Amino acid sequence: MFEIVDKKVLAPNIKWIRVKAPLVAKSARAGQFIVLRLHEKGERIPLTLFKWHKEDGTIELVFQEVGKTTYELGSYEPGDKIMDIVGPLGKPTHIENYGTAIVVSGGVGAPIGYAVTRALKEAGNHVVSIIGFRNKQYVILEDEFRKVSDELLITTDDGSYVRKGFTTDVLKEYLANGGKADYVFTVGPVIMMKLIADITRKYGIKTDASLNPIMVDGTGMCGACRVTVGGEIKFACVDGPDFDAHQVNFDELLSRLTEYKEEERIALDRYVKGVH
Amino acid sequence: MAKPIKKKRIAVPEQDPKARIHNFNEVALGYTFELAKEEASRCLQCPYEYAPCIKGCPVNVNIPGFIKKILEEDIKGALEVIHETNSLPGITGRVCPQEQQCEMNCVMGKLGDKINIGKLERFVADYAREHGIMAETKIAPKNGKKVAIVGSGPSGLTAAADLIKMGYDVTVYEALHEPGGVLIYGIPEFRLPKDIVHYEVKFLKMIGAKIETNVVIGKTITLQELIDEYDAVFLGTGAGTPKFLNLPGVNCKGIYSANEFLTRINLMKAYKFPEYDTPIKVGKRLAVIGAGNVAMDAARSALRVGFEEVYILYRRTREYMTAREEEIHHAEEEGVKFMFLVSPVEFIGDENCNLKVVKLIMNKLGEPDSSGRRRPEPIPGTEFALEVDAVVFAIGQRPNKILYQEVPELKTTKWGTLVVDEKYRTTMRGVFAGGDAVRGEATVVLAMGDGKRAAKAIDEYIRTGEWPEEIKPKTF
Ligand SMILES: Cc1cc2nc3c(=O)[nH]c(=O)nc-3n(C[C@H](O)[C@H](O)[C@H](O)COP(=O)(O)OP(=O)(O)OC[C@H]3O[C@@H](n4cnc5c(N)ncnc54)[C@H](O)[C@@H]3O)c2cc1C
Ligand SMILES: Cc1cc2nc3c(=O)[nH]c(=O)nc-3n(C[C@H](O)[C@H](O)[C@H](O)COP(=O)(O)OP(=O)(O)OC[C@H]3O[C@@H](n4cnc5c(N)ncnc54)[C@H](O)[C@@H]3O)c2cc1C
Ligand code: SF4
Ligand code: SF4
Ligand code: FES
Numbered sequence: 001m002f003e004i005v006d007k008k009v010l011a012p013n014i015k016w017i018r019v020k021a022p023l024v025a026k027s028a029r030a031g032q033f034i035v036l037r038l039h040e041k042g043e044r045i046p047l048t049l050f051k052w053h054k055e056d057g058t059i060e061l062v063f064q065e066v067g068k069t070t071y072e073l074g075s076y077e078p079g080d081k082i083m084d085i086v087g088p089l090g091k092p093t094h095i096e097n098y099g100t101a102i103v104v105s106g107g108v109g110a111p112i113g114y115a116v117t118r119a120l121k122e123a124g125n126h127v128v129s130i131i132g133f134r135n136k137q138y139v140i141l142e143d144e145f146r147k148v149s150d151e152l153l154i155t156t157d158d159g160s161y162v163r164k165g166f167t168t169d170v171l172k173e174y175l176a177n178g179g180k181a182d183y184v185f186t187v188g189p190v191i192m193m194k195l196i197a198d199i200t201r202k203y204g205i206k207t208d209a210s211l212n213p214i215m216v217d218g219t220g221m222c223g224a225c226r227v228t229v230g231g232e233i234k235f236a237c238v239d240g241p242d243f244d245a246h247q248v249n250f251d252e253l254l255s256r257l258t259e260y261k262e263e264e265r266i267a268l269d270r271y272v273k274g275v276h
Numbered sequence: 277m278a279k280p281i282k283k284k285r286i287a288v289p290e291q292d293p294k295a296r297i298h299n300f301n302e303v304a305l306g307y308t309f310e311l312a313k314e315e316a317s318r319c320l321q322c323p324y325e326y327a328p329c330i331k332g333c334p335v336n337v338n339i340p341g342f343i344k345k346i347l348e349e350d351i352k353g354a355l356e357v358i359h360e361t362n363s364l365p366g367i368t369g370r371v372c373p374q375e376q377q378c379e380m381n382c383v384m385g386k387l388g389d390k391i392n393i394g395k396l397e398r399f400v401a402d403y404a405r406e407h408g409i410m411a412e413t414k415i416a417p418k419n420g421k422k423v424a425i426v427g428s429g430p431s432g433l434t435a436a437a438d439l440i441k442m443g444y445d446v447t448v449y450e451a452l453h454e455p456g457g458v459l460i461y462g463i464p465e466f467r468l469p470k471d472i473v474h475y476e477v478k479f480l481k482m483i484g485a486k487i488e489t490n491v492v493i494g495k496t497i498t499l500q501e502l503i504d505e506y507d508a509v510f511l512g513t514g515a516g517t518p519k520f521l522n523l524p525g526v527n528c529k530g531i532y533s534a535n536e537f538l539t540r541i542n543l544m545k546a547y548k549f550p551e552y553d554t555p556i557k558v559g560k561r562l563a564v565i566g567a568g569n570v571a572m573d574a575a576r577s578a579l580r581v582g583f584e585e586v587y588i589l590y591r592r593t594r595e596y597m598t599a600r601e602e603e604i605h606h607a608e609e610e611g612v613k614f615m616f617l618v619s620p621v622e623f624i625g626d627e628n629c630n631l632k633v634v635k636l637i638m639n640k641l642g643e644p645d646s647s648g649r650r651r652p653e654p655i656p657g658t659e660f661a662l663e664v665d666a667v668v669f670a671i672g673q674r675p676n677k678i679l680y681q682e683v684p685e686l687k688t689t690k691w692g693t694l695v696v697d698e699k700y701r702t703t704m705r706g707v708f709a710g711g712d713a714v715r716g717e718a719t720v721v722l723a724m725g726d727g728k729r730a731a732k733a734i735d736e737y738i739r740t741g742e743w744p745e746e747i748k749p750k751t752f
Contacts, residue, residue: 024496043544089492220678222518
């Protein structure tokens with residue numbers, strides 16, 4: 001059992017928790033994730049490691065409530081226990097000193113983007129962070145990003161904070177104005193990653209995307225997480241989750257994420273009715 | 277003293293096919309004590325040195341020996357005879373391909389039906405479990421040495437049990453949240469009730485094994501850390517990585533590996549959705565590609581979750597199917613339809629890539645290939661469409677590589693299996709391996725046998741410290 005020791009609400013439906021998971025905390029690296037199961041009847045879902053602390057054996061997770069499991073997790077309070085947590089899973093993000101590295105994160109991709117930003121910064125890169133949110137209410141982790149970025153560019157879809165536009169607009173402007181970029185890392189909604197990849201392809205900038213397909217075991221055993229990269233079938237949980245964004249078939253990923261839409265709705269309805 | 281010969285096998289009570297496709301309860305109900313004695317009385321009690329059944333069993337269970345004990349109504353004695361070489365009879369009795377092993381050359385086969393060894397073995401285990409009968413287990417005093425076992429499938433569980441009995445301190449590491457390997461996540465409840473696996477795991481804990489679930493060696497803890505902390509390491513990581521055919525449309529929704537399909541159903545209990553959170557999509561028609569045990573399990577599970585029509589699509593002919601006879605028979609009884617000499621060439625979905633059609637091509641059998649089986653050859657111009665809502669790939673599995681991804685010192689073969697010598701030693705000092713990880717997809721009893729022999733080799737290594745300069749690869 002894995003005890004939740006702290007919890008905060010960061011934005012509507014976006015929550016932060018700190019959980020005791022000493023073995024994970026000891027081995028975690030940027031870009032990796034865990035798979036958790038809340039209880040005996042629970043589903044296994046992946047969440048990215050936001051921060052980890054070897055000293056006290058805790059990990060931090062940030063998640064958005066989108067369905068049954070994440071809503072239920074959101075109802076857990078400090079002192080409550082998560083039945084299973086396994087990790088760190090996936091290959092760590094490849095970190096080196098590229099020169100100038102740009103990290104583009106959208107929405108709840110921000111916690112993943114944060115871990116990678118910090119690692120790139122520690123490796124000596126000049127790091128430019130581009131983070132985008134729906135509106136002012138949803139802006140999360142701003143201070144955290146500021147601490148590990150050389151430049152921080154924030155945008156909101158509706159312009160309610162800092163500026164109006166998508167992360168793609170910000171990246172386009174940055175590059176059009178002669179901004180330097182030796183490497184781009186992107187994480188967030190699939191459609192955003194796809195468009196970011198389209199932009200950097202034109203400029204020939206090496207770009208990695210952190211993919212988020214549906215997963216079951218997270219250890220390479222089921223193939224639920226398969227994605228097509230450069231025409232080949234890859235398992236995101238063991239071969240990724242990071243892949244060369246210029247080779248990824250994003251449309252397929254987008255489609256595969258909708259596989260259980262109907263069942264997800266049934267589970268959430270049932271949960272909401274049971275709780276209220 | 278001439279005993280009358282009973283030619284006919286005593287039938288095993290089974291659930292009616294019409295009823296059982298609506299539940300996940302076990303299909304074969306097993307012998308009662310009376311029926312078991314009757315079947316046991318058919319055995320000719322061939323002498324130990326000669327008995328072909330013992331020779332056919334990969335772990336050489338003393339079959340006439342335990343059958344005699346059943347006749348004497350000494351179930352504890354029968355269990356102890358079996359336990360000399362097989363610590364998981366409740367499992368092997370259910371899942372071994374007996375017709376190719378112990379029962380293959382049974383002498384009774386010349387006079388009538390072969391003895392139903394599998395069901396008798398299962399009877400002993402079940403009766404003992406239900407009546408709290410335990411085999412005497414001798415556990416040597418602790419010797420202060422520690423062994424780590426990676427993977428809790430049959431090979432790992434067997435190695436762990438034997439090492440504990442020799443006095444070792446044993447810790448089993450398992451990646452999933454529940455121990456048992458394929459026995460838990462793959463083989464369905466209606467063929468191997470999970471209570472039986474739980475019972476074996478509980479026994480192992482009772483005799484002192486520590487079982488750490490949710491630990492992926494190579495990720496949570498590195499192999500090197502294990503080597504540093506333990507006197508020896510056994511890798512029983514299995515062959516759990518599914519293969520797909522890279523055909524057009526293969527990533528459409530509704531196409532699964534058998535592992536995903538079965539894991540959702542068995543491990544995550546999707547057949548109880550929405551009481552359990554993990555879903556499975558149920559449509560009208562499902563096709564399974566492949567014809568081994570895995571394929572039969574997927575097909576029969578599909579019927580039970582509510583698919584109306586289920587097909588097995590196989591590229592060769594009936595006689596080449598690799599599934600156990602009993603599984604094929606049960607699948608037929610339950611209404612699974614078989615299509616032979618067909619291979620998929622394309623998957624076609626609707627505008628949202630929801631699977632609608634699998635395009636198939638007819639084959640003819642050509643010359644035998646390296647496995648001695650005649651090779652299927654597609655016949656041009658014979659493509660046709662089968663409308664389906666789901667397809668399950670059961671065309672084989674490769675060893676899980678999550679552990680060795682970052683350990684180049686561990687040599688693998690061109691099939692991805694770990695290189696070991698006849699004493700199950702890998703190319704890293706102090707690291708042993710067995711089961712599907714070294715054989716590729718094999719069987720439960722072979723994995724168990726490996727676990728047993730590896731435990732002996734581990735004991736020898738820890739006592740003598742001997743390790744060869746060079747590992748001479750054993751072929752399986
Ligand atoms: C490697 C990886 C890392 C992730 N890290 C995070 C994280 O740090 N924080 C976070 O909030 N989420 C993260 N996700 C997504 C998270 O796993 C899903 O939101 C979660 O599984 C939803 O479960 P649920 O039962 O609450 O909702 P469900 O009922 O399963 O789904 C509800 C909705 O969410 C969508 N959805 C389902 N699964 C995913 C998925 N894997 N990715 C994106 N959308 C999905 C569905 O399409 C549906 O619309 C990550 C996913 C992956 C694969
Ligand atoms: C659906 C299905 C039906 C089958 N039916 C039959 C049958 O009827 N009869 C028969 O004899 N055989 C059958 N088999 C084959 C049989 O189950 C296997 O041969 C046997 O289970 C192999 O045992 P094992 O101990 O080598 O590995 P497995 O049972 O595969 O167990 C390996 C375990 O190791 C864990 N693991 C892997 N990597 C790591 C890691 N890095 N760290 C920690 N843990 C790890 C895995 O999670 C898994 O639990 C079937 C297989 C399947 C899939
Ligand atoms: S272990 Fe398998 S092969 Fe051996 S006697 Fe038992 S059922 Fe037969
Ligand atoms: S070969 Fe058949 S008859 Fe002979 S001992 Fe074995 S089970 Fe009995
Ligand atoms: S989640 Fe099962 S193989 Fe990746």
